[in-house]
Amino acid sequence: MAVTQKSFTQQLKKYYSFYTGGFVAFVVLLAIAEQMGVPIKWIGYAFLLFTVVLYAGIGIMSRTLEVSEYYVAGRRVPALFNGMATGADWMSAASFIGMAGTLYLSGFDGLAFIMGWTGGYVLVALLLAPYLRKFGQFTIPDFLGARYGGNLPRIIGIIAAIIASFTYVVAQIYGVGLITSRFTGLEFGIGVFVGLAGILVCSFLGGMKAVTWTQVAQYIILIIAYMIPVVWLSVKHTGVPVPQLVYGTVLEKVTEREKVLTADKGEQEVRTIFADRSKAADEKLKGLPASYQAGKDELSKKVEDLKAASAPPADIDAAEKALKAYPADADAAKKAWTAEKGLAARANPPRPHATPFPGKDEKARDTARLNFIGIVFCMMIGTASLPHILMRYYTTPSVQEARVSVFWSLFFIFLLYFTAPALAVLAKYDVYTLVVGSKFSELPAWVNAWQAVDKSLLSITDINKDGIVQLAEIVIGGDLIVLATPEIAGLPYVISGMVAAGGLAAALSTADGLLLTMANALSHDLYYKIINPKASPAVRITVSKVLLLGVAIVAAYVTSLKPGNILFLVGAAFSIAASAFFPALVLGVFWKRTSKIGAVVGMLTGLGVCLYYMVHTYPVFIQWFGTTPIQKWFGLEPISAGMFGVPAGFLAMVIVSLITPAPDQATQELVDHVRYPNLEGDIDTTAT
């Protein structure tokens, strides 16, 4: 076995080196084609088609009918490759496309996600991965079922795994649909289902085995696609190709520039205009419904007056247009004026990028700090609880390989996450110095191009009519930063196509891992372990595939309804997983006294507290479920509901365990079994 494993690793290294070379050659070829005048639309198509066909190829080559290959890739994935696969599994559309944008918009406070999504791996490495690997079954509910006995803990595990993964996968499929529709011109709803086909080709035939090998391929594409534009941008601004080491100086310049822009006369003028407009709208809102008719009458009167005084036709025209644009009824007026009132946000001076927790007073700053801690805490514990990540550590050949594999996982994730803050600062520097202060007639080409594509990503309007761009006149959507970086850096279109392919790889790989987790929870834990333990391997795999298809279609359908805010959905998945799983998993290994009833009560308490807080504080959920809103506890945002769920879960688990009988001898032996990589006369829990 040792020899075959070694040559297997060698072989993998050879394959993926070839593959990487092939991908680079493909990009170079397309670059040449672009220079020769091939329309850029075709280059975009070529990227999406080529990469999806590639994943499909790997998926088909990895097809399998063997249970342990289908569920845990035959437990022979070397640490390095499992690290890459985990990296792709982990980094979603939100990380790839959204992260740098969030950092651009929220400065220091956005770093909570960077810390949370990396620091969680410390918990995975120290508290979970080696022990789960020794346990050696297929799913996370498997562990709960074996450690705590009976079907109840397993069923709670299945339910929590599905709630968390489903929330998360909707966000991924949304990302897939967005990229597909942007780069092919298909409608969003259709883009979702086309993207779904791309997801299924990776996982349908080969389960975990196929997902693993496509994820490695996807990691390679996404990291290349992320790095190249940033490196280029860095060379442009600092002359050094390692942006991560040198953007400190650029950050200093950005901070200087913020001070200049805060004091600038033109900026202040624009901000005053916004403040006034917001105030006026607020007054009109308060005067509803009377103010609606009054406004309308005023406009009609103006038209009449102008006509009576035989004013120039242009003036009459303008007045008539204004009347036409006036809201059709009081409800529409309310909507329009509420939006106008929101302009108050743009009346603020630029947010200081490098300052932690900016706020108007000490209390606001302390609440901001608490929310930062809340996000870091929930993202970390959530990382160490999300079944699709933990499942990956079942696939290594040994306990030691699992430990090393967590190291590689975080290393590969780190490469992207320590680059994103650099990208945000570099892009900000570009916008603050090159765009702000330039004439409207001389805007950089990429600004006009993106304004034409989507107003919500970028729009610049001359508010104070001085012909010069003020920072306060720019509206930027977070996703723009990564998507437009190649153009900001002055790179050819082929790089933009590559970035889209990278974003697609990130979304596809995460969606695959999640769908497989849900399908496995249903097919392995629910069907095989509870409903029909006598099922043959062929039946088990068939059931799993049918469920995979079913779950995928339901998820795509929910996504096509466009529910809520992506970052919130992702965050919610973390809080839910953390509250339900973390205490039961960690205490299961580290505290032999944890009893079955304790675990059940603890999991339900954690999950319950977390869900209760969310559905009573998150506006969209309040609307959906018709719940009554409650005051936020300590001012903590709903995304950090796990901050209450996790401690509640631990507390309930410990108290109930202490008042219920200790677990029996067999369970104690199971705990010893997972604690030691190798024991003489050990029991064997490896699933087949």
Add this chain to the structure above:
Amino acid sequence: MKLTQTHVDYWNKNLRLTAVLLAIWFVATFVVIWFARPLAEIKFFGWPFSFYMAAQGSLIVYVAIIGYYAIAMRKNDRDHGVHEGEED
């Protein structure tokens, strides 16, 4: 299956190592965040120190913790005779 003294030692050593590394993790994360505002006054190669930590420094600490744990536990496994069959 009876655990020997060596086995108990192995597990205690693992617990101590885990506790120390978690303490480092805690300081690099939550203590840094708690004092982020005063720490921002310190300059670190152009970055305010707290910005550097949250964007890069703490991440490097995390990678190092995991790397160290993997190496130390490999040795711990061997010292106490609970290591797995030869790997490649």
